[in-house]
Amino acid sequence: MQFKFTKMHGLGNDFIVIDAINQSISLTRENIRFLADRHFGVGCDQVLIVEKASSNADFRYRIFNADGSEVEQCGNGARCFVRFVHDHGLSKKKEICIETASGLIFPKLESNLDVTVNMGIPRFNPSDIPFIADKRSSIYLLDINGEQMEISAVSMGNPHAVMIVPSIEDASVGTMGAQIESHPRFPQRVNAGFMQIIDRHHIKLRVYERGAGETFACGTGACAAVVCGIERGLLASDVTVSTRGGDLRIQWNGEKQPVLMTGPATTVFEGTIGLPSGEHTSTSL
Numbered sequence: 249m250q251f252k253f254t255k256m257h258g259l260g261n262d263f264i265v266i267d268a269i270n271q272s273i274s275l276t277r278e279n280i281r282f283l284a285d286r287h288f289g290v291g292c293d294q295v296l297i298v299e300k301a302s303s304n305a306d307f308r309y310r311i312f313n314a315d316g317s318e319v320e321q322c323g324n325g326a327r328c329f330v331r332f333v334h335d336h337g338l339s340k341k342k343e344i345c346i347e348t349a350s351g352l353i354f355p356k357l358e359s360n361l362d363v364t365v366n367m368g369i370p371r372f373n374p375s376d377i378p379f380i381a382d383k384r385s386s387i388y389l390l391d392i393n394g395e396q397m398e399i400s401a402v403s404m405g406n407p408h409a410v411m412i413v414p415s416i417e418d419a420s421v422g423t424m425g426a427q428i429e430s431h432p433r434f435p436q437r438v439n440a441g442f443m444q445i446i447d448r449h450h451i452k453l454r455v456y457e458r459g460a461g462e463t464f465a466c467g468t469g470a471c472a473a474v475v476c477g478i479e480r481g482l483l484a485s486d487v488t489v490s491t492r493g494g495d496l497r498i499q500w501n502g503e504k505q506p507v508l509m510t511g512p513a514t515t516v517f518e519g520t521i522g523l524p525s526g527e528h529t530s531t532s533l
């Protein structure tokens with residue numbers, strides 16, 4: 249099976265985007281891992297699939313982490329998604345409605361090169377965050393190597409645990425991130441965010457992503473960190489999030505309001521790839 253793909257990124261969080269409307273695609277978990285492999289495949293943090301919507305939405309958006317797991321949401325990917333469908337002539341609309349595994353989101357091409365995405369309403373209510381095993385409040389004490397670390401848990405459609413640190417340069421994102429990702433209190437695993445608060449309008453953030461490891465930026469992670477900071481009374485409603493790959497703007501007006509995320513979406517190159525024999529089986533995702 250050969251198919252066309254586009255390599256894109258949002259602040260260095262990189263994607264392979266595949267049009268599964270005009271191409272017949274069926275990929276296994278192993279195929280995704282092969283495509284995402286930076287040595288033997290193309291390399292990316294996530295594989296994004298553009299499909300026909302099953303509802304009134306314009307498209308269905310499927311997201312696979314580099315480890316092959318299918319997930320509910322990806323913010324940087326949503327910005328790339330609208331740029332992709334626009335540049336490939338799949339839609340002329342500047343704002344589209346896309347169906348994800350966790351509901352509808354609305355990415356919009358701005359007049360400059362940026363994209364703003366209405367990411368939906370964050371969920372703090374313990375009954376709405378099934379990814380945490382022990383549901384008592386939205387702030388939890390997590391036992392990491394015998395130390396009690398305070399984290400906020402929030403769902404942006406996908407699960408996030410956010411920790412405030414004095415300096416993100418010094419935070420043990422690789423080791424502690426991996427421990428939090430697969431901590432027994434998160435039976436569905438979790439994205440682990442490390443946030444340094446600079447002032448009420450500016451944070452620095454690193455995220456150890458579920459199924460991908462530390463990435464240059466995480467869109468839903470940025471939304472999650474800002475809403476956690478606002479919930480704790482530490483941040484204003486309009487915040488610049490500095491990531492390793494650049495800045496995102498996150499806006500949230502509080503309870504029951506959607507989160508808006510603004511940032512770039514960049515195309516790197518177009519390619520065609522065939523899966524190595526043995527990589528493709530009939531069991532599709």
Ligand SMILES: N[C@@H](CCC[C@H](N)C(=O)O)C(=O)O
Nearest residue numbers: 322323324406458466467468
């Ligand atoms: N990079 C993404 C998030 C991708 C999914 C995440 N790793 C998960 O497993 O939930 C973003 O920009 O939001």
